[in-house]
Structure formats: structure tokens, C-alpha cells
Amino acid sequence: MRKPKLPLKRSKDSTYLSRDLKDNVEYYCMMLIPLALIFVFSYLPMSGIVIAFQNYSVGKPFFGKGVEWVGLEHFKTFVSSYYFPRILRNTLLMNIMCLVFGFWIPIVFAITLNEIRNSKFRKFTQTVSYMPNFISTVVVVGMFLSFIADDGIITQLLRLLGMEAKSLNTSQAAFPWYYTLLNIWKSFGWNSILFLASISSIDPTLYESADLDGATRMQKIRYITFPSMLPTIIIQLIFAMGGMLGSNSDMILLLYNSAVLETADVIGTYVYRETLMGGMYSYGTAAGLLMGLFSFTLVYIANRTARKHMDYSIW
Incomplete structure (x- = not known):
């Protein structure tokens, strides 16, 4: 045949x-x-x-004659830099604070919105929570800096309460805290959209069956809502782990000053100064590439751990 x-x-x-x-x-x-x-x-x-x-300067070609190849020299210079321990510590600290204090807020907010029975109030609350995301970072930071200045609203309120308050603009210890709070306030409403979408995809018959069995509202959240949200939570957590070496550099550049560089300077702001302001394009590219490789490594480890223990992963 x-x-x-x-x-x-x-x-x-x-x-x-x-x-x-x-x-x-x-x-x-x-x-x-x-x-x-x-x-x-x-x-x-x-x-x-x-x-x-390479030892690149503006006007030189990327390939061909006149290119000076230096191998891993810029990577070694960046890692051995005097500022490397400081910017790495600050970057990790602020991202850990945002993860610990901010990651769960959109989840709780989404569950709370889902439990609101008044549709008009729910839509109003949802709209108000989204608004900070659409306000320019420049406007938000400008308003906040005026609030924490010597004659700002927050400073004067603290003085009225009997506290010895001064401008927080120059407080090194306070910078990571108000950066974290400002970042969470601006993004938590927008970040809750994914979790709301995962809640809306839950089969309503599950809640109906739970009502017939006499389940309370907290029991339905614990045994139906939260487990249904878990795949989305795990995936978002994996991405958050991958972003541990990245920060909201735009916000930090607008917030910080020379008095708080010790706790405010992160990898993004350091690369910005050295690359765009200092003209060290090869050095800045090497720093960014190295941090990108580290971030990918963190994503890979987080994804493999989630797949092994939770059976949820990106790939």
C-alpha cells in the first residue's frame, strides 16, 4: 500500500x-x-x-571603524562604584516597602468593592479611586511637596497637635515612607482593575450554592472569591518580584533633593544622572542591562517557585 x-x-x-x-x-x-x-x-x-x-560618544557609529570595544569594563566599574551599595540598598528597600505595604491594598479594595451592594456608590468609589492614576506625576508631587514644606498643611497640622514638626523635604528617614505612601495612593485604584476582572469572571452559581448552604459573607470571600483571584494574584506577584530592582524614577526625581540623596538615590536616578546629565552613555547602558538581567533572574526564580508550590505561573 x-x-x-x-x-x-x-x-x-x-x-x-x-x-x-x-x-x-x-x-x-x-x-x-x-x-x-x-x-x-x-x-x-x-x-x-x-x-x-564600547566607549561610545555621540556621533560615533555602533559598528565598523572607529568603534572602541572595552568588553565588560563598564559593568565592572558600575558594580565596584562607591555609590553602588547605596543605590542598590535604597532600590531594594523602597520596592520591598511598596510590596509589603502596597501589594495587598488593591486586592482588599477589589474585594470590598465587590461586596458593596449599592451600585451607584460602588461606581462612584471606583471612579474616585482611578482618578489619581490620571493626574500628572508632576502635579501630584508639586502638591505633596507644598503640603510637607515648613509652612505646608501637614507640617502646620502636626504643630497644632503639639509635635515638633519641620519640613519633611530634608528628612532622610522620612523619604522612603512618603514615597511609598504617595506611590500606593496614586496606583492602588488602577491596579485593582485586574482583580475586579477576575472577580467578575466567577460563576454566580457558586455564590448561590453557598447561600443555600448558609455561608456567611466572610466564608464566601474565603472559599470562593479569594481562591478564584489566586491565579491573578500569583502572576502579579511574580511581576512585582521582577520589578524589585526598578523604581518609579520619575516620581523620585521630582521628590528628592541633595539633602535626602543618602536614602532617596536609586538605580534609576543614578543612571539618569550619569547617562543623560553626565554623557556617560556606555556606562548607563551597561548599568541598565545588568539590572535588566538581574530582574529577569528574579522573574525566573519567582515563576519557577510559583509553578512548583502553587501550580500557577507565567510560563
């Missing part, structure tokens, strides 16, 4: 692909612009990573 030739299978596959392309041509056309934007702004600039291994 003769076996069918391989080209027949390829012909069937090509027929299926052509039919699929014809049936979904509108969707593929819609994907062209986003894919082009991702390619132009995300993948093409990656060729600039090579300057981390």
Missing part, C-alpha cells in the same frame, strides 16, 4: 492557512499597526545595547 506523499499534508496546511487568512483578514490588519509600533520602539532600539561594551 502506497503511503501518501508529504506535499499533500503541506497542501492541506496551506489551504487551511489561506482560508484562515481570508476569514480573519480584518483582524490581522488591525494587528499590523501595534506590531509595527512594538517592532520600531521595542526591538529596533535593542541594537543600542552594544554600546554597553
